[in-house]
Amino acid sequence: ETGVTQTPRHLVMGMTNKKSLKCEQHLGHNAMYWYKQSAKKPLELMFVYNFKEQTENNSVPSRFSPECPNSSHLFLHLHTLQPEDSALYLCASSREGVSSYNEQFFGPGTRLTVL
């Protein structure tokens, strides 16, 4: 499989549930990202990992917990979410770091609905 894959593609969860989103990249990249995309709003960068080290956390609530076990895999652990957290969660990867020149390649996203 090539590119960036995300599972599940759709997720419905209650506010008391715990779930995890998974992202895998097959591009040999060293940087991975989580974005939140809400309707009529720009993409919001949540977390950045460069060479498995977290380099960015844009004031994301602690109910979102990222994990990057290696350069190819990225997880987003979810617990006690709120309805306003419903959105499309996109994973992306790039060659390295958050460089202005490196193109980011996006996965198809996980459509999350919190009831």
Add this chain to the structure above:
Amino acid sequence: KNQVEQSPQSLIILEGKNCTLQCNYTVSPFSNLRWYKQDTGRGPVSLTIMTFSENTKSNGRYTATLDADTKQSSLHITASQLSDSASYICVVSSYSGNTPLVFGKGTRLSVIA
């Protein structure tokens, strides 16, 4: 404050017609500008990237322009096809800061037969 504004918010055109999408930015210092296409249910895919010295760049029926003086960019789509229906996102990169990418909200284009 670094911002990217896109217009129109949405657009409906007939198949075969041309259209132009606009992007205005206040990002500084400027590094480059990308246009992404995002199909429904998919992640964004890069169409073009333009640096400070480039005025025009084409990718098939897509032509992007950049005026770094006025901080404006446009994406022109020629002879539109139904498959062009998507959101088009303008992303401007800066040299400074830990998060150099600034995203626009996108323009939702619908091409109808």
